Amino acid sequence: MVARYELIADDLREGILSGAHPVGSQLPSEAELAERYGAARGTVRQAVAVLVAEGLVGSRQGARRIVLGAARSQSFAELHSFAQWARAGGHRFGGQVVGQRRRPASAAESARLGGEEVLEVLRLRTLEGEPVLVERTVYAGWVAPAVEALPADCESVTEALYEAVGLVFAYGEHLIDAVAAGAQDARLLGVRRGSPLLRQRRVTTTHEGRPVESSDDRYRAGSVAFSIRNSIGANPLVRQALDLRSAAGEHMFDS
Amino acid sequence: MVARYELIADDLREGILSGAHPVGSQLPSEAELAERYGAARGTVRQAVAVLVAEGLVGSRQGARRIVLGAARSQSFAELHSFAQWARAGGHRFGGQVVGQRRRPASAAESARLGGEEVLEVLRLRTLEGEPVLVERTVYAGWVAPAVEALPADCESVTEALYEAVGLVFAYGEHLIDAVAAGAQDARLLGVRRGSPLLRQRRVTTTHEGRPVESSDDRYRAGSVAFSIRNSIGANPLVRQALDLRSAAGEHMFDS
DNA sequence: TAGTGGTCTAGACCACTGT
DNA sequence: CAGTGGTCTAGACCACTAT
Structure with missing residues (x-):
């Protein structure tokens, strides 16, 4: 069972990757997408949230969503x-x-x-x-x-x-x-x-x-890098100081 | 204006950090939380989604949510x-x-x-x-x-x-x-x-x-590290191969 | 089979952006 | 000011877990 919002997200993502929604352009409004896909606004919002979480799309209240990039995200x-x-x-x-x-x-x-x-x-x-x-x-x-x-x-x-x-x-x-x-x-x-x-x-x-x-x-070095896309308000990757001098690691990693 | 779901998320997060919801324990059900906070189920779901995105809480269909960790997330x-x-x-x-x-x-x-x-x-x-x-x-x-x-x-x-x-x-x-x-x-x-x-x-x-x-x-080296928590189905950090030999970088970073 | 989270709807109101 | 996204509600049905 594939969720409706996943299908919509897939379709939008493909539109971004294929250039139908080029980087820097605006995404259609939620109302327009809801009509296009015959879905409720909530469902469309859920679909777009997927793309936002992937870093492909940026979102701010009051303004149309914009396409940030076309790199695919991994699992x-x-x-x-x-x-x-x-x-x-x-x-x-x-x-x-x-x-x-x-x-x-x-x-x-x-x-x-x-x-x-x-x-x-x-x-x-x-x-x-x-x-x-x-x-x-x-x-x-x-x-x-x-x-x-x-x-x-x-x-x-x-x-x-x-x-x-x-x-x-x-x-x-x-x-x-x-x-x-x-x-x-x-x-x-x-x-x-x-x-x-x-x-x-x-x-x-x-x-x-x-x-x-x-x-x-x-x-x-030089073989692999880690990559992340983030935005104000959504961001799971964090820096951590490694305690150069003060009392040693309470951190879980100590090997 | 602070959103209702943010307040609920803050309260739950504090419960996790303070030990009221210890690591490994189950979170109350959505219905129970909705009643406790006098909010609709959708609002409670939104609050819990924040914690899931922070990696503090794990979620699977059919089972109670569990508390995964108590580390605070950064912005x-x-x-x-x-x-x-x-x-x-x-x-x-x-x-x-x-x-x-x-x-x-x-x-x-x-x-x-x-x-x-x-x-x-x-x-x-x-x-x-x-x-x-x-x-x-x-x-x-x-x-x-x-x-x-x-x-x-x-x-x-x-x-x-x-x-x-x-x-x-x-x-x-x-x-x-x-x-x-x-x-x-x-x-x-x-x-x-x-x-x-x-x-x-x-x-x-x-x-x-x-x-x-x-x-x-x-x-x-030894001064700072990057830290990330992830789960199946939600994961923004990815590895990237750096092309040891084949034709040089189409990547945006080339300095 | 009961309980729980996941999906979806339809509608309301608000906060913010752009003109 | 109109348009748009953000929040919230109330209720329905489904998929999955646990017993």
Whole structure:
């Protein structure tokens, strides 16, 4: 069942991408759209809200909405899963488990993931044949058996876990910064020690809010960037100071 | 005029932060909230949607909403403006213009900002007394006079421009990656050449979609991170491949 | 099967923009 | 001032979850 407002949003989005609503132009009024699509104003508003959330359209009270850009937006899955992101972008990609072991959870990991044992996995991923990403993932004990059952060259862990045990990654918290490559990073990525890496740390949970994994992913500089569009009044990405000196991290990420 | 749904959202948010609705617990049903606040269900839904967008609350059809976290979310202004962000976080901060000059726009800048002349400004910003950020900003010609009129140690350019000429930064597009410090970066930030920096490139526009500035901001590693919470079905931050080899950048950022 | 969130309608009033 | 988007209501039906 696809919602009416989704269909309208799709149609408007296509109009933007195809140039029927060029960047900088005004969108038709809500009343006009409601008539065109034979829908109530509320439904049209819901459709337009989707485009606003995607950053394609800007909105202010009293004035017509304007088209801000024509870049397509990606899904949660594409942010969460390297494989799904790379596939959607038409990239050649691969992955390989480099090391994997069960070990007792540290105090912080236990608080973050629950349980007393975790599974630690080190993966190297390639894009267009080049190594670009080192993933150090710590899985909660309860998913460890399912993860261990995966092949070492599993393309998409996210998809495989869904198919194997119906596990859905639903929520994520991400922290993005830059770090110098360590010895292991450097060896795996083929860069010099100390060279810049883009780091994405994250904790992912199920629909119920149950933590599944915590990961430290490091991209070779120049291979990948994060992109965001925002507007006054709607903006989920935030800066965070990293406490240069004062009392240490109460933050969830401390590895 | 503060909207009803904002007040309800504020109240619910405070309940989450104060522990009345602890992380992992269920939120009251929409019907219950509607009765409690004496509002229609639609209004309550709008309030809860705010919390969902902030990542504080998770939502799925058929089940009660659950509380995901208690971190406060920040505003567009706080992402856009170093001063407003630092002030909201209670940090000590400062800034200083290091260099500034008008020059002809490159072809890319002309396409991005409009006009044939731009104003280029190099600023160094400090956090807790330490230099942490080098800002290289290119302003569109039409705002150049207003920017040049600012004092060299202006704390908040965003606020000053609003007060001086009523300019509002309304929309932004950001690209986040890691780079090695160049000679100038290294000298200004007090780090070694080649050490990792977190880079945020952005283009900002007015309400009308008119481009105002394009900037390349570089943070010393370990000083600042970007943070995001997301969920299946709502997610504005995306990865972007940086084209290791194939034909060069059609992307808007190419400086 | 009852409860809950998701979708949709029809209409009202208000705040703001543009002319 | 007319037009437009923002807020709010009251009620209906549907899809999904939990028991």
